Amino acid sequence: MKQRQDTDPIQGPLTGITVIDLTRVLGGPYCTMLLHDLGARVIKVEAPDGDDGREIGPFLGGHSATFAALNRGKESIALDLKNKNDRKIMDRLLAKADVLVENFRPGTMERLGYGWEEIHEQHPRLIYAAMSGFGQSGPYRGKPAYDMVVQGMGGIMSVTGSPDASPTMVGASIGDITAGLFTAIGVNSALYHRELTGKGMMIDVGMLDCQVAIMENAIAQFLATGAAPGPIGNRHPAITPFEAYRTRDGHVIVAAGNDNLFVKLCAAIGRVDLAEDERFETNAGRTQHADILKTEIESALAAEDTAHWLEVFEAVGVPCGPINDIAQALADPQVDARNMLLPVDDPETPDLKVAGNPVKMSAFPDIRAHRPAPKLDGDREKVLDSLEENVDGPIDLSSEIILRQEKRP
Numbered sequence: 001m002k003q004r005q006d007t008d009p010i011q012g013p014l015t016g017i018t019v020i021d022l023t024r025v026l027g028g029p030y031c032t033m034l035l036h037d038l039g040a041r042v043i044k045v046e047a048p049d050g051d052d053g054r055e056i057g058p059f060l061g062g063h064s065a066t067f068a069a070l071n072r073g074k075e076s077i078a079l080d081l082k083n084k085n086d087r088k089i090m091d092r093l094l095a096k097a098d099v100l101v102e103n104f105r106p107g108t109m110e111r112l113g114y115g116w117e118e119i120h121e122q123h124p125r126l127i128y129a130a131m132s133g134f135g136q137s138g139p140y141r142g143k144p145a146y147d148m149v150v151q152g153m154g155g156i157m158s159v160t161g162s163p164d165a166s167p168t169m170v171g172a173s174i175g176d177i178t179a180g181l182f183t184a185i186g187v188n189s190a191l192y193h194r195e196l197t198g199k200g201m202m203i204d205v206g207m208l209d210c211q212v213a214i215m216e217n218a219i220a221q222f223l224a225t226g227a228a229p230g231p232i233g234n235r236h237p238a239i240t241p242f243e244a245y246r247t248r249d250g251h252v253i254v255a256a257g258n259d260n261l262f263v264k265l266c267a268a269i270g271r272v273d274l275a276e277d278e279r280f281e282t283n284a285g286r287t288q289h290a291d292i293l294k295t296e297i298e299s300a301l302a303a304e305d306t307a308h309w310l311e312v313f314e315a316v317g318v319p320c321g322p323i324n325d326i327a328q329a330l331a332d333p334q335v336d337a338r339n340m341l342l343p344v345d346d347p348e349t350p351d352l353k354v355a356g357n358p359v360k361m362s363a364f365p366d367i368r369a370h371r372p373a374p375k376l377d378g379d380r381e382k383v384l385d386s387l388e389e390n391v392d393g394p395i396d397l398s399s400e401i402i403l404r405q406e407k408r409p
Helices: 027-037 065-071 084-096 108-112 116-122 147-154 174-197 207-213 216-225 259-268 272-276 283-288 290-301 306-316 326-331 333-337 380-390 400-407
Strands: 018-022 041-046 075-078 099-102 127-132 202-206 242-246 251-255 341-343 353-355
Touching (some): 027 041, 027 174, 041 084, 065 353, 116 127, 127 174, 147 207, 174 202
Parallel strands (some): 018 099, 041 075
Antiparallel strands (some): 242 251
C-alpha cells in the first residue's frame, strides 16, 4: 500500500467533493470525518460560540482531544444563520457544495429556512443528509436523544454485560458512531446516484434505527423463538466455544467457529476426549452445554499463561487473541503496521495522536499524519476567497459575527 509522509489535503475517491458540515459533538462530526478521510473538503459551519464538542474533554494543551480527533483536517467558518449577511455567505456555500450534513433536531433547519424542500428547490444537485435521534418521521420525531438513550431504547444494553449485572452500555459511543457510519454510507450512495441522474436527494438517518439495524442475532433469536434474549457475558449466543476463557494469569479469547476448529482446540489443550463427547459433537450441542464445556476448557487452560496458549492456538490455526486494554491495543504491531494511530501536525498539541483511516485503497496513498482540527472561524478568509473564485458578486465582510470574532481574546 502506498503511503504519504506529508499533511497536504487528502487525496481519495471523494477528492473534488465539498461538504458543508453543520453537525456538532459526535455522530455528525464522525460522519464528516469519514468523508474527509475519503478525500472530501469539509467546511465546518459553526455557531458563533462554536461546536459544543470543543468543550468536551479530555484536554491536551488546553484543547479538546476528542474534538481534535473528530474534526482533523476540516475548515471552520463561524456563521449566525439568523444574521442576514451570514445567511448570504451560507447561501453561497450551498451553491458551491455537493453535500450538506446536519444533526439538528427535526424542524430546526426548516425554521431557519434551510429545510430540505427549500434547499432542493434552489440547489437540485445538492445531497442533504439529516441525522437525528429518531429520524424525520414517527411519533418520536421531535424528541432529543443522546448515545446512551438510543443504546437503551434499541435493545443493545439488554444483551450487554453479565446475567447478574445491571443493564450495561457498550464502552464506545456506538449510538452516535453507527449513525455516523450509516450516514456516510448514504452520502456515498447518493453521490453515485447523482452521477447517474444529476439529482440530489435527502438522506434521513435516525440513531434509534441504526441501533435496531445492528442487532442482527438478537432480533433473529427473538423472531425465531418468541423470547427476548438477555445478557450472557462474553459468550457468543449461537456459536460455542466462542468467548473469553480464564488462563493461569488472565484470559484468552477463543473463537472456534466450526466443528473442525473445535477438534483442533481440544487437541491443542490436551483434551481430545471433549471432541468425542456426544454432548459436544455439534455446535448446537456445545451451545446447549456451554457452561459445562467452559468449565472443562478452563480446567485445561489453568495450567499455562495466556501467552503460552496464544502461541499454541496460533500454531494450529485456532482463532484467538488477548484482551488488550487501550494502551496495549495501540502498541500492537499490527495496529502500527496498518497506520491506525497517527500524529496530528499541530505545534500547539505536539503529542496529540488520533486514529487512522481503516479503509485502505490501492488507488490512493495511506497518510502518515493528519492536519489539525480548525480553530473556531479559523478558515474564514480561505473559505470566502474560494467563494469569490466560484460565484460572481462581492461578499460583505462586515457581518456581526466577524466583529464578534475580532473582539474575542
